[in-house]
Amino acid sequence: MTVLTDIFKSTLPPPTRKSERWKYSPIAKLLNSNLSTDSSVIDSVFSNEIAPNPVEGLEAYRLVFRNGRFDSFLSDLPIAKGVICMPLSEVSVEDAPEFKNTYSKTEWVGELNESYHQDGMFLKIDRNIKLDRPVLIHHLTDGKDVASFPRHFVRVEEGGEVDVVVWSSATKNSSGMYNGILEASIAPNATLMLEKICNEDGEVYHFSHENIIQERDSKFKMHTFTVKGHWVRNELEIISQGKGTDSVFNGAFLPTGNEHVDNHTIMDHTSTDGTSSELYRGIMYGNSTGVFNGKIFVRQDAQRTNAFQQNTNIVADRGASINAKPELEIYADDVKCSHGCTVGQFDLDALFYLKSRGIDEKAAKALLVEAFLADVISNVPSAELREEIMKIYTERHGW
Amino acid sequence: MLKIKNLHAKVGDNEILKGLNLDVKPGEIHAIMGPNGSGKSTLAAVLAGREAYEVTNGTVELDGTDLLDLEASDRAREGVFLAFQYPIEIPGVSNLNFMKAAVNAKLAHQGQPPIKAKDFLAKVKECSSLVELDGRLSERSVNEGFSGGEKKRNEIFQMAILEPKLCILDETDSGLDIDALRVVSKGVNAMRSPDRAFIVITHYQRLLDHIIPDFVHVLSNGIIVKSGGKELALELEAKGYDWIKEEQNA
Numbered sequence A: 001m002t003v004l005t006d007i008f009k010s011t012l013p014p015p016t017r018k019s020e021r022w023k024y025s026p027i028a029k030l031l032n033s034n035l036s037t038d039s040s041v042i043d044s045v046f047s048n049e050i051a052p053n054p055v056e057g058l059e060a061y062r063l064v065f066r067n068g069r070f071d072s073f074l075s076d077l078p079i080a081k082g083v084i085c086m087p088l089s090e091v092s093v094e095d096a097p098e099f100k101n102t103y104s105k106t107e108w109v110g111e112l113n114e115s116y117h118q119d120g121m122f123l124k125i126d127r128n129i130k131l132d133r134p135v136l137i138h139h140l141t142d143g144k145d146v147a148s149f150p151r152h153f154v155r156v157e158e159g160g161e162v163d164v165v166v167w168s169s170a171t172k173n174s175s176g177m178y179n180g181i182l183e184a185s186i187a188p189n190a191t192l193m194l195e196k197i198c199n200e201d202g203e204v205y206h207f208s209h210e211n212i213i214q215e216r217d218s219k220f221k222m223h224t225f226t227v228k229g230h231w232v233r234n235e236l237e238i239i240s241q242g243k244g245t246d247s248v249f250n251g252a253f254l255p256t257g258n259e260h261v262d263n264h265t266i267m268d269h270t271s272t273d274g275t276s277s278e279l280y281r282g283i284m285y286g287n288s289t290g291v292f293n294g295k296i297f298v299r300q301d302a303q304r305t306n307a308f309q310q311n312t313n314i315v316a317d318r319g320a321s322i323n324a325k326p327e328l329e330i331y332a333d334d335v336k337c338s339h340g341c342t343v344g345q346f347d348l349d350a351l352f353y354l355k356s357r358g359i360d361e362k363a364a365k366a367l368l369v370e371a372f373l374a375d376v377i378s379n380v381p382s383a384e385l386r387e388e389i390m391k392i393y394t395e396r397h398g399w
Numbered sequence B: 001m002l003k004i005k006n007l008h009a010k011v012g013d014n015e016i017l018k019g020l021n022l023d024v025k026p027g028e029i030h031a032i033m034g035p036n037g038s039g040k041s042t043l044a045a046v047l048a049g050r051e052a053y054e055v056t057n058g059t060v061e062l063d064g065t066d067l068l069d070l071e072a073s074d075r076a077r078e079g080v081f082l083a084f085q086y087p088i089e090i091p092g093v094s095n096l097n098f099m100k101a102a103v104n105a106k107l108a109h110q111g112q113p114p115i116k117a118k119d120f121l122a123k124v125k126e127c128s129s130l131v132e133l134d135g136r137l138s139e140r141s142v143n144e145g146f147s148g149g150e151k152k153r154n155e156i157f158q159m160a161i162l163e164p165k166l167c168i169l170d171e172t173d174s175g176l177d178i179d180a181l182r183v184v185s186k187g188v189n190a191m192r193s194p195d196r197a198f199i200v201i202t203h204y205q206r207l208l209d210h211i212i213p214d215f216v217h218v219l220s221n222g223i224i225v226k227s228g229g230k231e232l233a234l235e236l237e238a239k240g241y242d243w244i245k246e247e248q249n250a
Helices: A110-116 A347-353 A361-377 A383-397 B042-048 B072-077 B095-109 B115-129 B135-139 B148-162 B178-190 B206-209 B230-238 B242-249
Strands: A059-064 A081-085 A121-125 A137-142 A146-148 A152-155 A161-170 A176-187 A191-200 A201-215 A220-226 A231-240 A245-254 A260-269 A277-286 A289-298 A306-315 A321-330 A336-344 B002-011 B014-024 B029-033 B054-062 B080-083 B090-094 B166-170 B196-202 B213-221 B223-228
Touching: A059 A081, A110 A176, A110 A201, A121 A137, A121 A161, A137 A146, A137 A176, A137 B095, A152 A161, A152 A191, A152 B230, A161 A176, A176 A191, A176 A220, A191 A201, A191 A383, A201 A220, A220 A260, A220 A383, A231 A245, A245 A361, A260 A277, A260 A306, A277 A289, A277 A321, A289 A306, A289 A336, A306 A321, A306 B002, A306 B080, A321 A336, A347 A361, A347 B072, A347 B090, A361 A383, A361 B090, A361 B095, A383 B148, B002 B042, B002 B196, B014 B054, B014 B223, B029 B042, B029 B230, B042 B054, B042 B072, B042 B080, B042 B115, B042 B135, B042 B196, B072 B080, B072 B095, B080 B148, B090 B095, B095 B135, B095 B148, B095 B206, B115 B135, B115 B148, B135 B148, B148 B178, B178 B206, B206 B230, B213 B230, B213 B242, B223 B230, B223 B242, B230 B242
Parallel strands: A059 A137, A121 A152, A137 A161, A146 A176, A152 A176, A161 A191, A176 A201, A191 A220, A201 A231, A220 A245, A231 A260, A245 A277, A260 A289, A277 A306, A289 A321, A306 A336, B029 B196, B029 B213, B080 B166, B166 B196
Antiparallel strands: A081 A121, B002 B014, B002 B054, B213 B223
């Protein structure tokens, strides 16, 4: 157990409500807790509540982390030609990747990760190599006031392809902070698929930040599902650095109770002929609160960019709310950008129409929710993952 | 089958139905006509259980069951069907899944097991050919991108699938061309049976050339002011509604 006494003495101050980026996601309660990193001996029992493989039937390579530390016993690393996959702690000094994200230098959360990070995944896919199965990173938070700081690095070389699933879970009695960064760079004509699922019990403050750099004609496809989580902030930053990149990033969040979910995305088009498509859908239940902030930059040189952004939110219950803000900054003149953002309620006409055919209110809402989520969920590459996510949503909301 | 007594209903503070009485027996077709704003669509919505309408007085019984006490979905399971004047588009919900859920909800209500896939598909085929609905439309999202005529045919398709006791057609003829009107009417006529009743709400006589009513009622200012046989519709078509209003005032 290492108590983080100096956690609030970082160079950068913790964010407050005065900062626009954090206005709707206050962290005051977290700042009042006494966080520690876990340095106990890793024992053989992973958890009584949660299986090491959280997705039934998903055949994937696996890296398991407990409270931020790698568990080699429960992990199953790929051994394949042209693939390097290992915990960061085992990468030799000369091969160690250089993290380039500015997040660690400009944000309190990022700086904490840089100061305290324990371990993470190092994944490198060589030229024209396509890994046969997804790589699943499973992170478990287990304990009171635990802080963990995973940090993952992915490099896909020219023409390579890989699918990475980042799944985080937490036990019922957990609290503290999950502070994870994933940095990826995708070489020309290479493809990275990334699915991030937060399914945490307990009262963990979950901060995750993905920083993606795309080179010429590369493809990036990401899905972010906040299935369950006390307080979750998903940050995604994609920088298109070469011409003709393709970026697709979708998300769904259905908080309930007093949960809080924040999605902040940045799509930065700096080169020509890029396309990006963003679709985030949220349904706010109970007394939950939500935030969506999607920024799209089209820099002066990024001519013929085609960018699309849509954020659709349903506020299902009286006590719930969401603050949604699309932001577009366009400096090039030959571009096609469209965006839409709505906050509404269940379509009462549609609900009555379904009910008038004998379908009860609950089942009718389930049909509408399923339809609402279909556009986000249907693009997830693995069927097992799609089913698991829908299963949890269904169980949670009792459809 | 259906007994409406002294029905009063309002939306907000606006009282629309003001003591309406109507008796419908199995096998009968009742046409309800009347000027704009007389309460025709309100009657349809109140019978189907639309929540925006508040019933302030009166009773509605379907075969002895108090309809007003039931949720919209339960009314449908008891055999009430409303063909909407403006069918709703529901992106992402396939027409077939929708109908399957509806059929199974009704079966479960009757204590029966869900319909077998084979039987359901046979039924879909039979009912879509009845209203000449393109097979592909039944697989698309509910009403999404359907033409006006296709939407109305989809209503009758759903009605045929669900085999209700009491069918309420709310201005099903509005927005239809002659051919579509013929197809929709054919579908309705094929469903006529001694134990099924229809309430056909319309502005125009032309629908009643195809669907011949047993009774025609004129609704005005929230009550039925005149009832007669099918010839009453012809008289209305020729003379308008003013003479009825005058008759009332006299």
